[in-house]
Amino acid sequence: MNTLALKIRRLAWLGAALAGLIAAATACSAGANVDVPTAVVGPTPQPSPVSGSAPAQRPATPTFSGQGRRSPFVPLDNPEFLTIEQATYLGDENLVLGLDVGGEARAYPVGMVYYHHVVNDAIDDRPVLVTY
Numbered sequence: 001m002n003t004l005a006l007k008i009r010r011l012a013w014l015g016a017a018l019a020g021l022i023a024a025a026t027a028c029s030a031g032a033n034v035d036v037p038t039a040v041v042g043p044t045p046q047p048s049p050v051s052g053s054a055p056a057q058r059p060a061t062p063t064f065s066g067q068g069r070r071s072p073f074v075p076l077d078n079p080e081f082l083t084i085e086q087a088t089y090l091g092d093e094n095l096v097l098g099l100d101v102g103g104e105a106r107a108y109p110v111g112m113v114y115y116h117h118v119v120n121d122a123i124d125d126r127p128v129l130v131t132y
Helices: 003-028 110-116
Strands: 096-101 102-108 118-123 126-131
Touching: 003 102, 096 110, 096 126, 102 118, 110 118
Parallel strands: none
Antiparallel strands: 096 102, 118 126
16 A cells, blocks of 8 residues: 555544544533523422312212122112202212213212222113223
């Protein structure tokens, strides 16, 4: 190989290495002092409830099935329904799961479904399972 070509090749590598060192040194320099914004110290906001629903009251004589079962869930079988006027323990803030089958509407209070986890019901002899 020609010595001139070898020198040119070495100079090219040396130039590339020098450019890399300069770029690295520039990137690592302290540079200008930049003010970084910090968090403003203030009162901690208090979370508000997502919904105002409170657990519904349990009926005085619940109808439980499967006494002695090992599951911690106590399903509610064939629940008794109240009219809107009779359900005085439910307020506007209470959530319900609504179901309409063949024009027959039912409302299952979320608090009651949350307690039982499973509601076994029947509408027009059609089995219905409600869970939450």
